[in-house]
Amino acid sequence: MNRKVALITGITGQDGSYLAELLLDKGYEVHGIKRRTSLFNTDRIDHLYHDPHEPDQRLFLHHGDLTDSTSMLRIIQRVEPDEIYNLAAQSHVAVSFEEPEYTANADGLGALRILEAIRILGMEKKTRFYQASTSELYGLVQEVPQRETTPFYPRSPYAVAKLFAYWTTVNYREAYGIYACNGILFNHESPVRGETFVTRKITRAIARMAVGLQDELYLGNLSALRDWGHARDYVEMQWLMLQQQTPEDYVIATGVQYSVREFVQYAAAELGVTIRFEGSGVDEVGVVEKVESRETRLMPGQVIVRVDPRYFRPTEVETLLGDPSKAHAKLGWQPRTPFISLVKEMVRSDYQIARRDALVTLAGFTALEHHE
Ligand code: NDP
Ligand code: GDR
Numbered sequence: 001m002n003r004k005v006a007l008i009t010g011i012t013g014q015d016g017s018y019l020a021e022l023l024l025d026k027g028y029e030v031h032g033i034k035r036r037t038s039l040f041n042t043d044r045i046d047h048l049y050h051d052p053h054e055p056d057q058r059l060f061l062h063h064g065d066l067t068d069s070t071s072m073l074r075i076i077q078r079v080e081p082d083e084i085y086n087l088a089a090q091s092h093v094a095v096s097f098e099e100p101e102y103t104a105n106a107d108g109l110g111a112l113r114i115l116e117a118i119r120i121l122g123m124e125k126k127t128r129f130y131q132a133s134t135s136e137l138y139g140l141v142q143e144v145p146q147r148e149t150t151p152f153y154p155r156s157p158y159a160v161a162k163l164f165a166y167w168t169t170v171n172y173r174e175a176y177g178i179y180a181c182n183g184i185l186f187n188h189e190s191p192v193r194g195e196t197f198v199t200r201k202i203t204r205a206i207a208r209m210a211v212g213l214q215d216e217l218y219l220g221n222l223s224a225l226r227d228w229g230h231a232r233d234y235v236e237m238q239w240l241m242l243q244q245q246t247p248e249d250y251v252i253a254t255g256v257q258y259s260v261r262e263f264v265q266y267a268a269a270e271l272g273v274t275i276r277f278e279g280s281g282v283d284e285v286g287v288v289e290k291v292e293s294r295e296t297r298l299m300p301g302q303v304i305v306r307v308d309p310r311y312f313r314p315t316e317v318e319t320l321l322g323d324p325s326k327a328h329a330k331l332g333w334q335p336r337t338p339f340i341s342l343v344k345e346m347v348r349s350d351y352q353i354a355r356r357d358a359l360v361t362l363a364g365f366t367a368l369e370h371h372e
Helices: 014-025 069-079 093-098 100-120 157-176 198-210 231-241 260-270 325-331 339-371
Strands: 005-009 029-034 059-063 083-086 128-134 180-185 217-219 250-252 273-278 285-291 303-307
Touching: 005 014, 005 069, 014 029, 014 231, 029 069, 059 069, 069 100, 083 100, 093 100, 093 157, 100 128, 100 157, 128 157, 128 231, 157 180, 180 231, 198 217, 198 260, 198 339, 217 260, 231 250, 231 325, 250 325, 260 273, 260 285, 260 339, 273 303
Parallel strands: 005 029, 005 083, 029 059, 083 128, 128 180, 180 250, 217 303
Antiparallel strands: 273 285, 285 303
């Protein structure tokens, strides 16, 4: 039997790396699109990549960019994928307020460029398409919990761009019969989550504070509520959605919600630290109440979390809570990783990194002192 061929845009990102691993495990030939950057940006997939001169290569990388339709057309023509997973995006909501035009181009028109390439190349019947849609589409929520039928109300240039991509995917499915699906994914995290998203920012800071590399953590809206799952569980659904008889859109979520404030408390608890929040508004602080572990240098009474309004967004999405019952009923999917295990895995991974960084810093200083 012929091996299935998948093309992943955004393979160097969090989801791309988990999905590439999953598809390679399933025996796929996997092609990924990477951007030319001034620094190496393949850290997350380096463990999957082999020297191209070795036999039995199954992972291939191509230079391309979602904002460059000729590169997308050329790669799709050359790879002839059975499945395309469009995961690439300027994915940071706050950054989208700073770079709205670029975000619209990559996140909105990017999906259109791929779907047009499928059409231009006459691959409507061959190539299945997955679009990385998002719970940010719900923005100012109209219904709790949010499901596939909940009306959208985007609250950022990112969400508006993703709304365009969502409807373009639906339209190309209806107009040209392309097997195209939207996965409406709620926040999902992992140890390789980008360091400026709030969960990773928190776990990284808690770990660095524990080893004495950082004193404080500045956050924005502590009351924001999110439905956080594990990226590893969610990429499985991305694949499942493309294996059905008919293409449909699905909400992927855990159905459980926590605040940013609670995330801080759970993360600190993993290293034996109890955090108490006091004060309100921009004066709210997170204070160490109790320390019950020798893994951290933090001391009771220390203020370790402060609010910096710089991280507030012009329009905020205050609360998101998904209802994944359609994915469960139709595809038998349910999230495997409970919130507490997700937090634990992220803190433990960042703690290892912080300990290594602390050692390097210490050794560096020692070496410098020796030379002076
Ligand atoms: P990341 O930010 O970790 O990864 C984004 C990927 O897109 C990177 O590989 C990046 O490449 C690539 N990329 C960015 N701009 C372009 C461009 N112009 N052309 C080609 N590639 C580009 O995101 P995640 O893995 O977390 O998310 C994957 C997708 O799912 C995104 O579309 C995101 O918007 C969406 N999503 C994510 C959710 C989450 O909670 N993680 C929830 C719902 C949706 P480089 O490495 O060069 O920067
Ligand atoms: P989000 O994720 O905007 O939901 O988008 P993020 O982790 O950036 O923010 C979640 C919530 O935390 C609040 N917050 C902070 N956020 C960041 N980044 N930094 C802070 O210091 C901070 N303090 C508080 C935010 O205001 C927000 O309410 C993610 C991305 O992965 C999108 O690509 C994806 O579509 C959605 O999840 C679902």
